[in-house]
Every structure is written in C-alpha cells, then in structure tokens.
Amino acid sequence: MEESEGSNLSEKRDVGPSTALDYLDPRYWDERFSREEHYEWFKDYSHFRYLIQQNVKPDSSVLELGCGNSQLSENLYEDGVNEITCIDLSAVAVERMQKRVQHKGYKEIKVLEADMLDLPFGDECFDVVIEKGTMDVLFVDSGDPWNPRPATVAKVMLMLQGVHRVLKPDGIFISITFGQPHFRRPLFDSPEFTWSVEWHTFGDGFHYFFYKLKKGQRSMVGERPGNKLQVPSINMLHEELESEDYIFRTNIDEMDC
Template sequence: MGTTQRPKVTQPEPSTALAYLDPRYWDERFSQEEQYEWFKDYSNFRHLIQAHVTSHSSVLELGCGNSQMCEELYKDGVANITCIDLSSVAVAKMENRLISRGFKDIKVLQADMLELPFGDECFDVVIEKGTMDVLFVDSGDPWNPKPETISKVMATLKGVHRVLKSDGIFISITFGQPHFRRPIFNAPDFNWSVEWTTFGETFHYFVYVLKKGRRSSYEDTTVKRFETPPINLLHEELESEDYVFRISVDEIS
C-alpha cells in the first residue's frame, strides 16, 4: 500500500528575493492566493501565544496578509483584534473573508508597520509572524546589517513600543537567531525585557517575547530563553516555504 503524498502549497514566487520588498509583488500574490501561513500555522505556536493573551486583551497583528491567525485568536476568546497590512488587496480580501465567516468584530486596516497609525499605549499585545523578516532580505552581512535596514527595523520597533501599554507584550515569530536579534531588541530606545524560545526540532523557528517595562541592567546585554515542549516539523513542510529559503547571498551582497 503506497503512502499518501501531502499536497504542496503553491504561491507566486518572485524572480528574485528582493521582490519581497516590492508592494506590487504582494498585491499580485494576494490577488491570486486565498490563504497561506508563513512559519507554520497557529496550532504550532498556540501554546506560546496563549500564555500572554486573555479575553480582555487588545491585540494588534502586523502584516496579516491572508493568514488565519486572527481567526484562531478570536476562536480562543480574544475579541479585540486589529490587523494591518500594507497591501490594499490583502486588506480587502481579508475583510471579505472575515465577514463571510462571521468574524465581524475583527478590524482590518491598510497601514505601514513603519508608521503605525495608532495612539500611544493602546494595545496589550502586538504580534508579528515573519513580517519584520521581509525587512532583512537586502540587509547584507547579517552580523553588520546595512544602515537602511536597521533604520526600517528600528522604526518598526519604536512604533510597536509606542503603541504598547505600559505593561504590554510584543511577540515576534521569526527566522532571526538571538545573536542577530539581540542587539536590535536591546537597543537603549526600549525598556522591555527579552525572552525567547523555539518550536520545531529538525528546523527551528524563534519566538521572542518582549515585555514592556520589565527591562533591568541584566537584560541590557542578555536575552533569556524560556523552555517549552518541542513540536515536530517535517522537512518536507519547509520545501515550499518562506523567502529566506530562496534568498541568494550573491543576490543581496
């Protein structure tokens, strides 16, 4: 008896990794693609998110695209959710999808994460899943990223820090390893503590939890790890996924 093959997820692939920085690529992709999950779906890291949200939490999702994460959060009892994306196509399709599925309370806005259009201290939790990673596709040397890359990343983080409440939490799900993210997260502009963990065994995704108002002199130079049960990811699940696998060093150097 033969084994059943998992159907591969297909999506428009850019001619170069740098195309991920072009808004036109995302508009075209979202016009063709109904749903796709970067860095796996919510079920893989639900246990990590649930530790930091309640039914009363106000949550902002950066770069929602066509992910189902906001729907899953809503099903888990988080009713106050705002999603943003730079693509007007993604926003329109997300609004239509949510209304058709009965998720009328989730707000979806077209907005740039580099210039968040919200007041100070208005969210309990901000979540991003792979959205900031796009900013690094042309960063050059990962140990010494280009100044323009750092400028964009810092603009994003300063906006997140500003819109978080005094005890708010930023959750970042990423490929970025601690030795690359630590200097950025621990910049003197921020007063948050930094913890991280991973999910997956064959391949690891990193989950950072930044707690505003918790920074101490110890955390100025250290990112602390917290332990969670591992979740298996099959190698074949990674074959079609994510711009990082398609970045050529020659292309960005």
C-alpha cells in the same frame, strides 16, 4: 488528508518570487494576494498556540502587523480573543481579509491598510502586538547579517519604536521568526526600549523563534529552560525567501493521510 498551510501547492509555486528582493516590492504582494487564498509563514498556529495562550489573554487588545492572508487573527478569535486589529500595506490583502472575516462572522476583527513603519494609532493603546514573518522581510537586502546595512537597521528600529509606542505599560510584543537571538538581540535591546526580552523555540527539525518582549520590565532573560536550541544556518533566511520550496517540503512531510 489535512490541508497544507497554503491554499494548494501549485498555487504557491505560481506566486513564488523570482528573487528575494521581490518581497520588498508592494506590487509583488498585491499580485500574490490577488491569486493566493491563504499561506502561513513559519508554521501555522497549532505549532505555537501553547505559547500564545501563555501570553495573550482573552480580553487583550491585539494588533497584528502584516496580516497578509494568514489565518492568525482568525485563530486568535477562535481562541476567545476578539479585540483584534490587523494591518497590511497591501490594499488587496486588506480587502480580501475584510471579506473573509465578515464571511465568517468575525465582525470584531478590524482589518486596516497601514504601514508598520508608520503606525496610525495613539500611544499605549494595545496590550499585545504580534508579527509573524513580517519583520523578516526588512532583512532581505540587509547584506552581512553580523553587520546589516544602515538602511535596514533604520527600518527595523522605526518598526520597533512604533511597536514600543503603541504598547500599553506591561504590554507584550511577540515576534515569530527564524531570526536567531545573536542577530535580533542588538536591535531588541536598544537602550531606548524599556522591555525585557526572552525567547522560545518551536518546530521539529528546523526551529523557529518566538520572542516575547514585555514593556516596562527591561532585562535580557534569554531562552527559557527546557528548550533545545537548534540554530539554523546563517543563510536559511535568504534560502527560504529566495525559494519557498523549504516550506513546501515541510508541508508535505507533515500532511497526515
């Protein structure tokens, strides 16, 4: 039987937050990462690998935001991408990830403690910046999704400005989320950014979004042909963050015996 996307069900239930606001507390993440070996938000690599391979070349320099205990960087490395830098705000996550990649012999993967709202990198130094579920945390106290709180917008824009700055010309920002286009587009399409925006959907039943923002080619491409968009309920973000039972059910349903 295949392993579920986390380390085990009982452990994942133990580390679940009492409220979605816990996701904004660094102490929650330190405690969680100290007890949880591995967990994947928004499906594992196999579900969107074909999209990664279309956009990330083996010689790409890649920055992953909010790596946590995800195996995304290791998956990229195993697919031939070896210039990878991972950051996370949690010192516990960083220490454990450093030990994990060293144990596997993936010496080229750099893991640093850093804040995605204040990226400690020079201008135009990465070909690809990728985040999976990290930006969603900024929205847990956003209020009305159609008119998010100014403080939320300010944080998201600060993140996007940093991403835009560190991307090389023609660099790509990949955002994997279940934030629907009608909520993400006003942020992604801010006049200060010089990137095109397109998206794909992936997943069975419940669809997630794979956004590709290419610097230096400003346009709104939209969803690529061939994808059937199944927009989830507007409350799904808060439901999934309030209770990770949705992910647990998904994992159980997908396990092959």
